[in-house]
Amino acid sequence: MESQRNIILIALLLVSFLIWQQWQTDKAPQPETAQSTQSSTGEDSFVPEADQASGEVPTGESPVAASRRLITISSDSLKLTVDTQGGDVVRAELLEHDKTLDSTDKFVLLSNGANFVHVAQSGLIGRDGPDGRAEGRPVYSTEHSDYQLAEGEDTLTVPMTFTNEQGVVFTKSFILKRNEHVLEVAYQINNQSAEPVQAQLYGQLKQSETDPDAKGGNMLMASAYRGPAYSSSETRYSKYDFKAVREANLNLTTEGGWVSMLQHYFVSAWIAPEDEQNQIYTRSLNNQGEAIIGFKAPLVTVAPGAEQNLSAKLWLGPKLQDEMAAAATNLDLTVDYGWLWFIAQPLFKLLQFLQSFAVNWGLAIVLTTFVVRGIMYPLTKAQYTSMAKMRMLQPKLVALRERYGDDRQKMSQGMMELYKKEKVNPLGGCLPILVQMPIFIALYWVLMESVELRHAPFFLWIDDLSVRDPYFVLPILMGASMFVIQKMSPTTITDPMQQKVMQFMPIIFTFFFLWFPAGLTLYWLVSNVVTIVQQWFIFRQLEKKGLHSKAAS
Incomplete structure (x- = not known):
């Protein structure tokens, strides 16, 4: 598991979830358009x-009274x-x-x-x-x-x-x-x-x-x-x-x-x-x-x-x-908030509380990002530690592949014995992602459903957090932050095609985020910046312990 793979996997899963929801909306049977029977x-x-029948509720039209x-x-x-x-x-x-x-x-x-x-x-x-x-x-x-x-x-x-x-x-x-x-x-x-x-x-x-004036979601943003x-x-x-x-x-x-x-x-x-x-x-x-x-x-x-x-x-x-x-x-x-309401409601309460003294909803989103990432720091640290340990085992895993060749059964047994001996959990880098995904999705719906963000300004050119950045500054900065995360993370990918795909991922997701509301893009940008800081700090701590340096060698 690689650091940049994890970040991109989170983004990919979230975007896939949004696309699936919009597909559900688009494919649902739509009522036939009917012209109103009312006059101009x-x-x-x-x-x-x-209705003349007792107890029936009026629904249609009747003659107009003069008064x-x-x-x-x-x-x-x-x-x-x-x-x-x-x-x-x-x-x-x-x-x-x-x-x-x-x-x-x-x-x-x-x-x-x-x-x-x-x-x-x-x-x-x-x-x-x-x-x-x-x-x-x-x-x-x-x-x-x-x-x-x-x-x-x-x-x-x-x-x-x-x-x-x-x-x-x-x-x-x-x-x-x-x-x-x-x-x-x-x-x-x-x-x-x-x-x-x-x-x-x-x-x-x-x-x-x-509704002839209703606006649906774009290819990524689900319609309300x-x-x-x-x-x-x-x-x-x-x-x-x-x-x-x-x-x-x-x-x-x-x-x-x-x-x-x-x-x-x-x-x-x-x-x-x-x-x-x-x-x-x-x-x-x-x-x-x-x-x-x-x-x-x-x-x-x-x-x-x-x-x-x-x-x-x-x-x-x-x-x-x-x-x-x-x-x-x-x-x-x-x-x-959908099926993640039990996560979304506390997140909204947090956002509302922070806004009460930050005044600005954009600053409240930034502070919420800090709080969420701070709470998840132990998981983040465990994720990077697990990644470092897995990189340490790469030479031994390569040796196992050379020894057993195409014998998958012996290869699996050898890997499990190696993991047990080295006290490494191969899923240790994945578990934090599984925990983070519901939080990302829940926060997405919080920002989508909160009328408080409608026409709420942030600063300078961001005068409405509920619509996209008019000059695409936030999406571009978000893409740049993903690129920095990639460069900071050592990789063991040797396949040239996979390397090219990974290199283009920040560009692809920058394009996706061009149409996201500024509030959502702001959250993702700040989250990436916090990830960069946390990754730098954790790897530095691992280097002091000699773990990361051994893994990178």
Whole structure:
């Protein structure tokens, strides 16, 4: 085992893993592109339909009521556009996140355009629910068209009212709080009729299966998951992609739970009432190329002259793990680190802690690299020591090959006896690599999934750690560091072809890293620099003991 072989093997395994993941994404069946059935009027064209059957959730379109309009509700974090027919959120701007770097436009999470739909719907269904009426969903009344969280206030409550033919007053309120991405959607049912009222709260997210503006990963960078996901009492977190929605409707009962639509860095999620037995469902609107995931709360009965309050929470924002964990159990798992989450989560906590006093996320990545490499130093030392011992045995191994020729059985027996006699573990140089690989992959997903790195600058020309280095300086320095590691490491490779391949490896991987986000490339560069320092130090220590000098002779 050679030093440069180990470094390149780590890089090769990681790149192979990324290519495999991207291949999986590219080869997965894609939904057929469907043109939206909405008119060119954009947001104003969206009108959900109420099915006549009791308990069925509205999904489609219905005639537009004359008094219907759009209102705006704004806090310091969110700017929502709400359709007074049904009270659905048809647009959500995240005021703390720009659409693109240096853009004055804000990131739009929910929208209802002609080519792409992503809206948050909610209502009351059941026998007497206003969203279950045959004549269509209710049109709520509001005092104003624009509501804003006032200076010095921490809470903004926007009530919308609707009174049915029987005199039952339904008040739907949006409650936004300062510095929060989760809002409450609350219903008050005031039954002034002579008969009991039965209603059932629901919340659902509807999204187009195809997004014309979505950006996939390049040949090495895997695409982030976009689509439905949910959490239940039986399953902490599960993705239920568009293909699964088309093939079978999800239908399960759970205490609490949440449903969501995920995308890179951001998530929308309905959080069902925690102490209720809720139903989670999905539905495919094949004629529109759209999918729905939602929840239904239990049916409630409101006696004549009585009132009943119902509510659910709606998360609209970035994947901020601490805030999401406080908003709902397991909602932070939408930051999907894959099967290495148990390594990735501590790494993210470390990165977050270091950033808290380093301020700069790039410096936090550098410090994280130092910490990780420092923790792994005993393994690194064992790796280089094992390499040195194996090089010491090269003359004896050559002698064994000359003695036994093509007799592989005797050759293997002779090698094992030699290893046992010299107290050398032939796998000693490989074990550290096997330990390092999960850490490399986990850190890759940490840097890929962390919205904190989106539009985060490092220094000078690196103004966004989540995208590639615009001038390719970091990839070139990374390749140069790999070349230095090669030159520092003695080699016993005698085959000319293998030597040429090894010489070209830094160039090959420099090309690969040209397209990696600057944050990832920065980590790899710093890791290589630390490797160079550690290798120099360890070999110097071995030389003092006479081990490395004997191995090199």
